[in-house]
Every structure is written in structure tokens, then in C-alpha cells.
Amino acid sequence: MSEARVDNAKTLDRDVVIRVQGLTMGFDDFVLMRDLDFEVRRGEIFVILGGSGSGKSTLLKHMIGLLQPQAGHIWVAGSDITAAEGAEREAILQRVGVMYQMGALFGSMTLLENVRLPLEVHTDLPREAMDAIARSRLQLVGLGAFADFMPSEVSGGMQKRAAIARAMVLDPEVLFLDEPSAGLDPITSADLDRLIQRLARTLDMTIVIVSHELASIFAIADRVIMLDKESQGIAAEGDPAVLRDTSTHPWVQRFLRRTDSDEERPA
Amino acid sequence: MDPPAAGSGQPFEYDATAGSPSRLRLGGRLDVHAVEHVWGVLRREAKQLGAGGSPVVVDVSGVEYCDGAGAALLHALEQDLARAGAEVRMEGVGRMVQEQLTPYRELDDMEPARDGSGRGGGSGLLDGVDSVGRAAYSLFGFVGELTRAIGSALRHPRQVRWGDTLRVAEAAGFQALPIVSLIAFLLGVILAFQSAIAMRQFGGEIFVANLVAVSLFRELGPLMMAILLAGRSGAAFAAEIGTMKVNEEVNALKTMGLDPVRFLVLPKVLAGLLVAPLLALYANMIGLIGAAVVMQGFGIPWVAFFNQVTSALSASDLFSGLVKAVVFGLVIAAVGCLRGLQTGSGAASVGLSTTSAVVTSIILIVVLDGVFAVLFYHLGV
Incomplete structure (x- = not known):
């Protein structure tokens, strides 16, 4: 990385919460994406789109520091997460919440205990306050009555919602959601969309979503980037509705309009 | 009110004034770090203000940022005052505070989907007999299936x-x-x-x-x-x-x-x-x-x-x-x-x-x- 890039990152625009610069990611000799550059602004709902195997979840894992890039840097809330270690890394991670694709709830704990866990680790609040906050977060995702259930006793969709409650229990600046709507019924999915919008609009939370649920994306996304496996880069970036109507990129058209390559595009 | 960016805003401050009505004024950033310090203190103040059933106004118009922990404190204060018999009125509630308080208020009227903890409960003896019976049934079923599978393996x-x-x-x-x-x-x-x-x-x-x-x-x-x-x-x-x-x-x-x-x-x-x-x-x-x-x-x-x-x-x-x-x-x-x-x-x-x-x-x-x-x-x- 050049010095110029570091200096550039230090003077991040206050409205930019995440900046990805020159990111190349892959596994061993295999390169998945090359030289990605994009920014996520404060308070926006930012969606990472792409086909299966295009590296959406891998990009998200790089953004939360679980994977190291082959090249490039990622600044989250002003700190370079690709270089951060120890206390600095922990400080960054306290400012983000993550919901994993399969929920990743701890099976030996009730939903309440799962949601309360980050509060126990990172705060000195009394138990009564931690319980109240955890219950309110469960209520926010419609699971207030199920606080004492074990994850194995609730459905997959409920587990996912509990995982979102856990991810936002510390009121993070950035909330990363990996496929939040996948596997949910349309009503729950629409409720979840409304919740995501509420979090972004009223609590100033920045939300980064990995998804390919088009209905949900058009409903809530402020901006999307579309990862293209073929070109190993970003095929398009911007408002999803605008991209759908104006983009001339054939793959973007096929993806957003759900047309086959030989099929005539709808008007 | 537009919410300020997380991490910005004035530090949290409060003051309590006894009178009729008594006033509890909160301002600045009501976040988890502030709540860690004032959870016990403010609740004691609230109980004193509400003692005797005098009306209390909780003024949150100065709150610039409120997270889940802040809302938990506001809700606990409301409940403490109500339990003390005081008539509580919250003033200057902005959109952020309102949004954060909503799930707490919804929970007040909610019954849990099941009584007790998720980890069992019920009568010990019956549960014990039930689990032994199930284990025995499962064991005999398994032994039978395994014997049949071994027999089948010998034949074919x-x-x-x-x-x-x-x-x-x-x-x-x-x-x-x-x-x-x-x-x-x-x-x-x-x-x-x-x-x-x-x-x-x-x-x-x-x-x-x-x-x-x-x-x-x-x-x-x-x-x-x-x-x-x-x-x-x-x-x-x-x-x-x-x-x-x-x-x-x-x-x-x-x-x-x-x-x-x-x-x-x-x-x-x-x-x-x-x-x-x-x-x-x-x-x-x-x-x-x-x-x-x-x-x-x-x-x-x-x-x-x-x-x-x-x-x-x-x-x-x-x-x-x-x-x-x-x-x-x-x-x-x-x-x-x-x-x-x-x-x-x-x-x-x-x-x-x-x-x-x-x-x-x-x-x-x-x-x-x-x-x-x-x-x-x-x-x-």
C-alpha cells in the first residue's frame, strides 16, 4: 500500500464509515475479486449484491476482519481493520455488529442469554439493566415472548431474528447482515426490512447487507454494489432502481430484471 | 430531531428538582457508558422524587443521543416512579428516544410464550421416569435394528x-x-x-x-x-x-x-x-x-x-x-x-x-x- 493511500484514509470524510481501497481477496493462489474500491456512508443502507460464489460473504468477512486480504486495506470507523491488532482491533469490533448467515446462536444458551452476552463482555451494567436491554432487542425483532426459549426450540427464521437482536444489542455504528431475509416468509421479511430502515433512519446506524433478495433490496437499499465473478470486480454501483432502469451492463440487467440472456427484456 | 452521529454529542448530565411537580432533567448522550455510571444513582433519585405520590416530570428534551441502554434506564425510571405512586409525565421525547422506548413499553403488556426457563422444569420424578423409559425404548430399538443389519450383512x-x-x-x-x-x-x-x-x-x-x-x-x-x-x-x-x-x-x-x-x-x-x-x-x-x-x-x-x-x-x-x-x-x-x-x-x-x-x-x-x-x-x- 502506498503512503498516499494511508494519508488519504486518515482524512476520511466524516460521513464515510467504511472505505475499501485496492482490495484483492481470494484463497491461496486463487483470486476471487481484484482491486475493489468503494465507500459506505454514515446512516445508509448499503447492499452487496452478486451471484452465488461471487464473493459477497467473503467480502463481508474481510470487512469485519475475519479474513486478511491478499492486497489492499479496509478502514472501518476510521481504523484500518486489516492492520489492527489487539486492543485496537477489539475497539473496532465493539463498534460493529454482525449477523451471520446461519444465525450462529449458541445452542447451550437461551435467546435472552445469547443477546445478553455482548453486554456481559463489553459493559459494566447491572444484570437487571442487561436483561432489560436484551429483552427490548428481542422485542424489537418480534421475539419478546420467546426470550427464555433455546435456539433449538424456535424456527430458523426466529433464530435469524434473534441473531439480529444480538448483533445490535450494543447499538453498533455499523451493522453487518449476511443474507438477513433468506429463508424468511414474505411477511417476516417485510417486517425485517422495516426494522432495518428504522434502525438506519432513527438510530443513525449504518447497515451493510449481503443479499440477493431483489424485493427486499429495492425496498430498502440506498446504494448497492454488484460483484461480478467474470470480471473479478464491481460491475455496477448506485441506487438499485436507477441501475435497473439505466445500466447497460448485460449482467446487471439480467440480475436486476431477472431475465435470461436470450430472453427479451421487459419494458 | 435529526440524530447526531454515534460517538458525538455532549456528555450526559442530569439534575433533580423537588417541587410540585418535581422535575428530573436529563441531557447529553444517554448511552451505555453513561448508564453504567448513573443506573443506581438516578433510580435512587427518582424514588426519592416520587415518594409520597407527588407528580414528577422527566424532561428528556436535552437528550441528544439515546441507545438501548439509555432507553432501559428511562423505562426503569418510569417504572420506579409509578411504583412509588407518583404521576409520571415524560416531556421533550424526541424520535430517537421514542423509537428506543417502544419495545420496552410493548414488553410491559406481554405474556411470555411459555412459563419458566427454557431448561426443563416440571416434576422431577415424572421427568426421570419418562427419560429412563425413552432411553430404554431407544436402546432396544437400536439393538434390534443393529442385529437386523448384522444379520442382513451376513446373508448379503x-x-x-x-x-x-x-x-x-x-x-x-x-x-x-x-x-x-x-x-x-x-x-x-x-x-x-x-x-x-x-x-x-x-x-x-x-x-x-x-x-x-x-x-x-x-x-x-x-x-x-x-x-x-x-x-x-x-x-x-x-x-x-x-x-x-x-x-x-x-x-x-x-x-x-x-x-x-x-x-x-x-x-x-x-x-x-x-x-x-x-x-x-x-x-x-x-x-x-x-x-x-x-x-x-x-x-x-x-x-x-x-x-x-x-x-x-x-x-x-x-x-x-x-x-x-x-x-x-x-x-x-x-x-x-x-x-x-x-x-x-x-x-x-x-x-x-x-x-x-x-x-x-x-x-x-x-x-x-x-x-x-x-x-x-x-x-x-
Whole structure:
């Protein structure tokens, strides 16, 4: 990385919460994406789109520091997460919440205990306050009555919602959601969309979503980037509705309009 | 009010004024860090203000940022004041505070979907009887299915998944050779050394060969092999099948018309039956070598030691040890697989199944060893 890039990152625009610069990611000799550059602004709902195997979840894992890039840097809330270690890394991670694709709830704990866990680790609040906050977060995702259930006793969709409650229990600046709507019924999915919008609009939370649920994306996304496996880069970036109507990129058209390559595009 | 960026804003401050109505004014950033410090203090203030039932105004117009912890505090203050009999009015509630308070207020009117904790409850005795009954039912069902699968394998050996069986046999048998060698060698060394010290007083060092050979072949070889097999392979069987159960792979097998006992359990049980006697035999040999090495130090040459061993051992010693090893192998593999199939859901269940597989196997091995001792005595073996 050049010095110029570091200096550039230090003077991040206050409205930019995440900046990805020159990111190349892959596994061993295999390169998945090359030289990605994009920014996520404060308070926006930012969606990472792409086909299966295009590296959406891998990009998200790089953004939360679980994977190291082959090249490039990622600044989250002003700190370079690709270089951060120890206390600095922990400080960054306290400012983000993550919901994993399969929920990743701890099976030996009730939903309440799962949601309360980050509060126990990172705060000195009394138990009564931690319980109240955890219950309110469960209520926010419609699971207030199920606080004492074990994850194995609730459905997959409920587990996912509990995982979102856990991810936002510390009121993070950035909330990363990996496929939040996948596997949910349309009503729950629409409720979840409304919740995501509420979090972004009223609590100033920045939300980064990995998804390919088009209905949900058009409903809530402020901006999307579309990862293209073929070109190993970003095929398009911007408002999803605008991209759908104006983009001339054939793959973007096929993806957003759900047309086959030989099929005539709808008007 | 537009919410300010997280991390910005004035520090939290408050003041309480008694009067009619009393006022509790909050301002600045009402976030988790502020709440950590003022949770107890502010609630005491609120109780004092509300004492006697005088009206109290909670003024939050100065709150610039409120997170979930801040809302928890506001809600707790409301409840404290209401419990003290005070008439509470919240003033200057912005959109952010309102949004954060909503789930707390909704919870006030909500009944839990189920009473009590998620971890059981109910009457202890009935639950105990119920769980014993279920375990017995599950055990008999499994034994029946396994017997049927073994019978079917004997009638139609080509239907057995021999590739899987050999793969499991390699993992449970061949890959266990280093640890079995180490433990068996040390066992032989210790047995020989401890008995040689006592025997030397009577000039009978040569009879250490008899003692070690009979002990190893009849008892210690199969027993030690079984404990190692339970710890290595029984646990692995339970973890593998348990993880498959959690991932619904076992259900996938069932819906594809494949019997999990035939597909998953039978290869493991056959592998257990195959490797257990071989491992026991191998452990006996290595134990004898360990004992022979020690006896060199007591002036007993290799040839003399092994001549004494061959004269001391009878076919019944070898037979009884191998029969035990076969039964132990069967029990360890079957228990590992049974515990795997009984796995509930979640990672913790896999851990419980694995632990239970090892503990159950070791208890059964010791009990069966006692049964064999009595049986062989009455049979004159």
C-alpha cells in the first residue's frame, strides 16, 4: 500500500464509515475479486449484491476482519481493520455488529442469554439493566415472548431474528447482515426490512447487507454494489432502481430484471 | 430531531428538582457508558422524587443521543416512579428516544410464550421416569435394528459398504498403533518391574514372564485396548454421527430411503469388531516386549523370557482375551453410534453425546469384564 493511500484514509470524510481501497481477496493462489474500491456512508443502507460464489460473504468477512486480504486495506470507523491488532482491533469490533448467515446462536444458551452476552463482555451494567436491554432487542425483532426459549426450540427464521437482536444489542455504528431475509416468509421479511430502515433512519446506524433478495433490496437499499465473478470486480454501483432502469451492463440487467440472456427484456 | 452521529454529542448530565411537580432533567448522550455510571444513582433519585405520590416530570428534551441502554434506564425510571405512586409525565421525547422506548413499553403488556426457563422444569420424578423409559425404548430399538443389519450383512455381504468399513478400520485401528504401542510398552515395563522386585526376594524372577503374559493376554491387553478405543474411536463415531444429525444429514439419508443404521452404523460396528481383537493382540505383544526389556536388567535373557512365556500361556488365555476384545469392540462402536444418533440439536448436544459415548463405553467395558471373569471361571476357561 502506498503512503498516499494511508494519508488519504486518515482524512476520511466524516460521513464515510467504511472505505475499501485496492482490495484483492481470494484463497491461496486463487483470486476471487481484484482491486475493489468503494465507500459506505454514515446512516445508509448499503447492499452487496452478486451471484452465488461471487464473493459477497467473503467480502463481508474481510470487512469485519475475519479474513486478511491478499492486497489492499479496509478502514472501518476510521481504523484500518486489516492492520489492527489487539486492543485496537477489539475497539473496532465493539463498534460493529454482525449477523451471520446461519444465525450462529449458541445452542447451550437461551435467546435472552445469547443477546445478553455482548453486554456481559463489553459493559459494566447491572444484570437487571442487561436483561432489560436484551429483552427490548428481542422485542424489537418480534421475539419478546420467546426470550427464555433455546435456539433449538424456535424456527430458523426466529433464530435469524434473534441473531439480529444480538448483533445490535450494543447499538453498533455499523451493522453487518449476511443474507438477513433468506429463508424468511414474505411477511417476516417485510417486517425485517422495516426494522432495518428504522434502525438506519432513527438510530443513525449504518447497515451493510449481503443479499440477493431483489424485493427486499429495492425496498430498502440506498446504494448497492454488484460483484461480478467474470470480471473479478464491481460491475455496477448506485441506487438499485436507477441501475435497473439505466445500466447497460448485460449482467446487471439480467440480475436486476431477472431475465435470461436470450430472453427479451421487459419494458 | 435529526440524530447526531454515534460517538458525538455532549456528555450526559442530569439534575433533580423537588417541587410540585418535581422535575428530573436529563441531557447529553444517554448511552451505555453513561448508564453504567448513573443506573443506581438516578433510580435512587427518582424514588426519592416520587415518594409520597407527588407528580414528577422527566424532561428528556436535552437528550441528544439515546441507545438501548439509555432507553432501559428511562423505562426503569418510569417504572420506579409509578411504583412509588407518583404521576409520571415524560416531556421533550424526541424520535430517537421514542423509537428506543417502544419495545420496552410493548414488553410491559406481554405474556411470555411459555412459563419458566427454557431448561426443563416440571416434576422431577415424572421427568426421570419418562427419560429412563425413552432411553430404554431407544436402546432396544437400536439393538434390534443393529442385529437386523448384522444379520442382513451376513446373508448379503455384498450389500455392506466395505469401503467405508475399511476406512473406519484404518482410522480406528492402524492410526491407533502409535498410542497403543506406547501405552502397552509402558504397561509391560511397569508390570514386569513391579513384580520382578517382589519375585527377586524368592529367586523367582523368571516367573515374572508367566505373570505378565497371563495378565496381559487375559485381562490387561483387551481392557487397555478397549479404553483407548473408546476414547479415540467411540468418541469420534459419536461426534461424526452427532454432527450429521445436527446438520440434518441423517434426515436426508432417511428421506432418500437409506437406513442410517445400515449406512452409518454397520460399517463402524464391523470395523470395531475387526480391529479390536487385532489391537488387543498387538498390545499384548508390545507389552511382552516391554516386560522382556526390563527383565534384561534382572539377568533374564530374551530367549529364556520368551520360552517361559510360551510355556505359561495356554490356548484358553489367548481365546478368552480375544473373545473379550471382540465384544468390547462391538460395544464401543455400537455405543458411539447410538449416542451419535441420540444427539439433539446444537453444538452442545454433540459434546454431550461424545462425553456420554466414552463414559457409557468405559462403564460397560468394566461391567462386561466382570461378567466375563465369572463366566470363564464357571466354564473352566
